[in-house]
Amino acid sequence: MSFISYLINGISLGSVYAIIALGYTMVYGIAKMLNFAHGDVIMVGSYVVFVLVSGLGLPPILGVLVSMAACTLLGMAIEKVAYKPLRMAASPLAVLITAIGVSYLLQNVALLLFGANTKSFTSVVSVPAVSLADGQLTISGETIVTIAACIIIMAGLTLFIKLTKAGQAMLAVSEDKGAAQLMGINVNGTIALTFAIGSALAAVAGVLLCSTYPSLTPYTGAMPGIKAFVAAVFGGIGSIPGAMIGGILLGIIEIFGKAYISSQMADAIVFAVLIIVLLVKPTGILGREIQEKV
Secondary structure (H helix, E strand, C coil), rough: CHHHHHHHHHHHHHHHHHHHHHHHHHHHHHHCCCCHHEEEEEHHHCCCCCCCHHHHHHHHHHHHHHHHHHHHHHHHHHHHHHHHHCCCCHHHHHHHHHHHHHHHHHHHHHHHCCCCCCCECCCCCCCEEEEECCCEEEECCHHHHHHHHEEEEEEEEHHHHCCCHHHHHHHHHHCHHHHHCCCCCCHHHHHHHHHHHHHHHHHHHHHHHHHHHEEEECCCCCCHHHHHHHHHHHHCCHHHHHHHHHHHHHHHHHHHHHHCCCCHHHHHHHHHHHHHHHHHHHCCCCCCCCCCCC
16 A cells, blocks of 8 residues: 555655646747746745735635735746846847846745745645545545646646637747747737746645645745756656646656655656656657757
């Protein structure tokens, strides 16, 4: 039963990585840039819920909704202030450095507001745990909600992109920004919408992560953000199904590495597997090689 328990925990952790990775892969697929401040948006969303639920005593569902709204506005503000002026004229390296700068800015603002001490995060999940196999296997409510949320978000995002005009505009911009603009698509608005969706998903992921692992610091989103980026690359950056597959596989590898090899070596194992995958298939599991005409 321990193997099944580790597998379920791995899928749960991987589901969080997958939700975060969706933000990375959408932004890269459409804007062709890496938003390394994405992990810190997770932290901001978690602090919003912490203040509203633990501090002000608001209902958890209201705290989560306000957190999603706050992170949506934050993501759009970051895109407009930090990335939009650089997107057309500056080099990709300048945009990358700006993203790292925004990440440190958010961390240090959180340090000034909340201090470096670890806060105890109260779970917002009220779903009861489920016992299976005569009590030998217990699945927590947080695990159930996290896996269900990942599936619902993945399905909803896929339908949104396939069935809505905004989703079709995202596909068009991801293929060719110039041609999309000539067809009357608002490229800047589409990219801003992508940041908004990705940031809202980051808020959800942060709440689920902190509900499962109930601690919160200004650096809470740093390592999960990096691992989610690894998951996006693992699955094929730019591919939404790839982000989900990469995230879940990464979570399983991490949990099994901690359980059967070494808890101290788990992160190294994750990155080693990534290196091996990229050596075998540089585009990732579901990524496709794009040939540019010159």
